[in-house]
Amino acid sequence: MSHDLRLSIAAELERTRARTEALTDAVDEADLVRQHSPLMSPLVWDLAHIGNQEELWLVRDVGGRDPVRQDIDELYDAFKHARSDRPALPLLDPAQARAYVAQVRDKALDVLDRVRLTGRPLLDDGFAFGMILQHEQQHAETMLATHQLRTGAPVLHAPPPPAAAVPVTGEVFVPGGRFTMGTSTEAWALDNERPAHDVHVPGFFIDAAPVTNGRYLEFVDAGGYDDPRWWSARGWAYRQKAGLVAPLHWISQASGWSRDVFGRIEELDPEQPVVHVCWFEAEAFAAWAGKRLPTEAEWEKAARFDPATGRSRRFPWGDEAPGPDHANLGQRHLSPAPAGAYPRGASPLGVHQLIGDVWEWTSSGFEAYPGFGAFPYREYSEVFLGGDYRVLRGGSFGTDAAACRGTFRNWDHPIRRQIFSGFRLARDAG
Template sequence: MTVTDPQMTMRAHLDAVLTRARARTTALTDIADTELRHQHSPLMSPLVWDLAHIGNQEELWLIREVGRREPLRADLDELYDAFRHTRSSRSGLPLLDPDQARAYTAQVRARALEVLEGADLSGDPLTDRGFVFAMIAQHEQQHDETMLATHQLRAGGPLLTAPPAPSAAGPVDACAEIVIGAGEFTMGTTTDPWALDNERPAHPVSVPAFAIEMFPVTNARYLEFVTDDGYRRRELWTEEGWAHRVAADLTAPQFWERDSDGTWWRRMFGRTVALRAQQPVVHISFHEAQAFARWAGKRLPTEAEWEKAARFDPATGTTSSTRYPWGEDEPTATQANLGQRHLEPADIGAYPDGASPSGVQQMFGDVWEWTSSGFHAYPDFTMFPYPEYSEVFFGGDYRMLRGGSFGSDPVAVRATFRNWDHPIRRQIFSGVRLARDVA
């Protein structure tokens, strides 16, 4: 009988996750040097900054902190510190050129895999069950999604390709709802070894009964809001939202265009395509999502409602402790639109195999979903392993997003994962799912 070494199995899994992230980084940066150096938007870093920053974070944590090895390039630490330089200023820094950035990240990865090979993946909280290696893989994939958003913002023809996202096998009701009964569920996690500090600890939360829509809001439904003068009706917007709508002159989701005969199109990674009616609307801000919800006579779900709809099983009255609704296995092509498999959301109803225990569909992938909640620590929160991941962002005007997008990798998406951004942001792959109170 063959006895499998758990640490050897974990090392192989971590190697595969890190390798997958690097393959995606390479694909996103295998473009002309001029494109890598250019600042495509003041909201985003030059792609070459992201590339070297990925390597620098990996060096800091895996080579120096875990491996206790001498620095490869300590002179880069300040240059690629995300808190020292705003995104809009990074193009003016003395950055590594593309060839230097590629060579540096490759050198770091070779050393990091050496560290992984000899690391003890038990005992120490930083390395236990591979946490810090998974943290670095998640960090790289998060930057890959950011770089994908930069590709969407760039002018010019397409540089990326992918097959079209799937459609549903048959007709679906875009407004269908699932009622989630009142009661307590367990929010967050204490057991997921790769969960980040803001997802911890698991704690009971009591949620009144509510209804949540089975699918994210589609382009067709959102277009009704646009054509009903939703962007001009002050009563649908909060004071803050209206002020931003006016100042930014918002009239439709970002990247929507209307031609002279009134037909709507969407610009997508260098291509202009017809608006796909049953696709979830993407590139809307929190303020737009909130105004749409009011127009529809509903509201945004709270973060707790979203997680309960994703994890609570009404048949057993228990909260699932698995990473995904279907278990621990990473999603297949029939369960969720993740990992940049497609460069767009899939039509609603395309992934019935990925439904939550409550029957809510497409909660993972396609579009990040705005919730009404701000970003706060859970009870008994403990910062780990550094305050700049979560703690420094608590409070402020941030709003929580859940579920991941077509640009999110499975390693960085799970039922407890928490994402946050400013309510005006819409260059991210963000959409909306509606909820309402149930008496």
């Protein structure tokens, strides 16, 4: 068991690093050190930060080894320097950063070969290694978002997502009652996903698919961005301040709306889920449509609850890990797939594409579950609890399967839309 686990972890670390290298090798050194948006770090900062976290946890903590580059710890501490300030720091240059992460990886793999994967919460089931590879995959998605913000010729390539296989429209009724939210058994689940606890959710309706570009365009064409009736006071103030007129990366042309997709200008696909909208935009659309955003508990019940057994699944389709027929994950494609593209990934109740495609905004703030305990450090989630954040669920086309499951929680400020965010709607049953 221990041998198989080590081999599995090593393979996941290698697969994850291959993605990081593909994202950083796709551009030249000037692009690596350039800040493409004040919302994002230079790609070279993300690269060295990935290595620094791996060194801190796997080499120094788990392995008890001497530091590789203790002198750079502060430079790559995400809490010490705002993203907008990072280009001015004395960062490692691209060659130094690549050499550093390679050196750290060699030492981390040596630790993996030698350490016991049991006897300590940080090591049980290889948790520390799972935490670090999830961290790297999360930064890979962040780097993918940076690629979307860069200007210049396209450098990323992937086949288009699959076409719709079944028609998916309307809404699904989710019966009221208790269900198990969160997890106490998922080996690599992070602290904010824990512990499992029962939650009573009244019956509600939820959209069978995320809101599509075509449906969102109706809101735009109806003057939704110019009508304060649909916006909260904070949302309207932000819409005016930021000059929002459509989702980020939408382009108005004489022939209609198109979209910038990683440097390629493409005709807007009406069947794909809308992406790059902030929480305030999602909230306004919901008001216009006469519905609302689902709560986090409603979203998870729709995604995990199996009415036939009364248990919560790992994923909408069951407990097996996501495959290419279940969900649009892992940067296999560079955009969301049309509604109905993944019928094998639907929930027992018939809710589609809850995993992958777009992160889905919920109405809930980011709060701790009953019995929450920070692990293994407060800065992963505890310091964000209760702040001005809204929870997003389900992952996107840029989220790797290793960092996505039915219990996984993401959070961000309600103004953020550079992330791969969309939404679906819900309404009360009564």
